[in-house]
Amino acid sequence: MQQDPNSRPATGYPYPYPYPNPPPQPAANGYPPNAGTAYPPYQNHNPYFAPQQPSPRAVLLRRLFIAFTAFLILLGLILFIFLLVARPQSPEVYINSLSVSNFNASNNQVTGKWDLQLRFRNPNSKMSLYYDSVFCRLYYNRDSLADTRLPPFDQDKKDETPFNATLSASGTYLDGKLVDSIGKERADKGSVEFDLRVDSWVIFRYGAFRRRRYVTFLCVDVAVGVPASSSSGKMIGLSKRCRAY
Template identity: 70%
Template sequence: MQQDPNSRPATGYPYPYPPQQPAPPSNGYPPNPATAYPYQNHNPHPYHAPHPNPRAILFRRLFTAFTVFLLILGLILFIFFLVVRPQLPTVHITSLSVSNFTVSDNRLAGNWDLRLQFRNPNSKMSLRYEAVTCDLRYDRVSLAETRLQPFDLGTKEQAPVNGTLSVAGTYVDGRLVDSIGKERGSKGSVEFDLRVVSLVSFRYGVYRRRRYVTVYCDDVAVGVAGNSSSGNMVGSIKRCKPY
């Protein structure tokens, strides 16, 4: 039987198209098998980023705010002290005399009268002295102690402060007695040390700062000959060291 050249395929049967080939890569190399087919995620539970803890965020913000507050406060204090520049007071011992001074049989007696000159070097801060105690020493051994009256010092002001220290027949070490005797015999004087401790209030407007200030007056020579029981400070005014 001769086949009709215009015949068409029977209905219900697909036309056998050739399989579609992938386009060659532009770089001329064969495709990578690992990337030939797209990756499909078969995980039924997709990943979600964890939510931040509100309490941790609050603590972090509080810590940041507190750090900023401390930095600002430190800057304010630095500028304040840079402008005000608080200084320790200057102290001079202007006189020191002794009477009824005796050292014998490991017993020491004497009355010391002293005068100190306090000066406030600050131009913007006033000073208030409280609980002022004065200690008389020889060779680091305390001989007598007294308490001085409180007082105030305005800016750039100065004021004298008087005090008396007494000791009557107190026991001292034999080494101390020998040292005082040798010093009186060789120099005709005895060097005493004074220590003044006070609670000082630095005041500037509403600002108040209290701290203990210690003043040392070292090696204050008092002329006391071997056969005398009284004497006065040798030399002129002596400056003390505040700490």
């Protein structure tokens, strides 16, 4: 029986000679596909570029810095809480009285004796004070006329301490304009306005806590009645509080 050369295999049966998987074809540029993206994982074989470990000294310095920063923060927090509880306040100074005798201003010179009574007050209810190196200076229009020093003293909580002081000037030189200004004040108002400055180191004490602070007190325009026809006079008005700086 002769077989039909144009006959085809029946549907549903595998082709007797299947084609093998085609080999990869080169791309148009002559390189295999994905040649630019398929890299093997990088391995560093150069010992000079190996990651360096921090030295023990650097680690120690870093830990010391962290500990020191934490200590400062803790110290600041303790100080803040202490100041919040203790609430230290600057002392107060008042002029109770000021009188002058043998006062004369002429020929660019000033002579006089000023008797002063001060009152120091501690406004703190939890801290005592210690005053050291207390200096008193008397001025006229920012020019110093006389000065004196008071002895150091203690002051308890909410305590008040009066102090008497004497300031003397014997022929202290003044500019001619200032001497003329003093004469004009005495002729027009029958008084002269002086300025008083008190400087002191003040130590605040609260248990074992000590804090030293330099405080300046200024009493400006303290009028003393001394007319041109007299060489003595007293402070006009009542006690006056000095301003603390």
